[in-house]
Amino acid sequence: MLDRPAGKRQVQSDIVAEQLEEEIITGRVSGGSRLDESSIAVRFGVSRTPVREALHALCARSLAERIPYKGVVVAQISTERIGQMFEAMAEMEAVCGRIASQRMSMIERAELESLHRLMNELAEKGDHEAYERANTEFHDLIFRGSHNEDLVALAAALRLKLAPFRKYQLRDTGRLKRSCSEHQQIVDALLDQDPKAAETALRRHLISAAQEVLVRREAEAKHD
Template sequence: MARVPESQRVRDALEDAVVHGRYRPGERLDALQLEQQFGCSRTPIREALLALERSGLVQIRPKQGTYVTELSISELAERFEVMAELEGMAARLCARRIERAELDELERALKECENHATTGDADGYYYANARFHGVVYDSCGNEYLRQQALTLKRALQPYRRLQLRVPDRMRRSLTEHREIADAIASGDSEAAENAAREHVLVQVKEFSQLVRTWRQLTGR
């Protein structure tokens, strides 16, 4: 198994802490404290914070520091709606243009997802899921679409990771992945587009419910 880069390890931990409310909106993140907490140098901390800024989880203010932000449910829903359209378009084009080697890669990513779903490894599933969608983007034959999809996907990463904690979500996500892959493999561009779009849209409802439930439990 490949070693997770230090900056990615820090980013994942900070994402979880922010999304789960262990850092409150407006709270300042102290870089020196984070170095001590994670036992690493300043470079991976800086890289992780820059990645979190791109996700909209923090704001880096010149000469002031890094502060936690928070997206509202409506803002998240809007971003997921756009993501759904980009995913659908990429899957439609992919069904028309994908090559045999890329289809094999799509199947390998799907098998990884299946393995992690079986063991209940949500983080492992997330990264295998990212590889699955990455193959779709890479195979769509439209570089501009690929770049736009990747940019928005990175911004939604922490929320998509949290959403996988919804009970039974990994199993259902795997079923949705299989539907997308089968449509792409058969060259059915319309079915691929619809399956990919719905795969993202279902997360809007489930993530909203997850956040509401979490806030009721924590009183936040």
């Protein structure tokens, strides 16, 4: 009985956070806008507790910031800012991939290849949510494959900031299939223990993801 309300609040906060994330990323809620707890609670028909949790998540992902005497305000997310975040992530993943190509165990490489096969099936089905979850695990496997705790922590912190953008660019079925194709190059490089190829494939993969985000944002802005 005690677990049920907590679980319900968590589900509600996730729904609120995901909807607000999309509106911020697409620009439907502009930078500098104040996110008022009361009005958001009324809009979603929930109490202020899940709204507070959702706003905390948005701040943790750098989509909003808490300003004294103003409350939670939407961050300014320019094209340049998005490019900078993806650039940083691309370099971090490239480093992790280069090192992982030499340090991953046989079991870790087999797990990565198995996960990649599953992701191909999910892409064919157009199962965006399951693919997004598997995609997170795919990249986490590469981080952990570096067997360097500091690199893993840094990569995880950057990934948290980029998570909404990476999820956003995986909503198109065509993008899922392109992502799988790019993953194939990454997997091949890691299985071949080729550090240069792994580094290059991961960097290009993140550049491709950044381009997808920017193209989608521009298209939606014109549509609005």
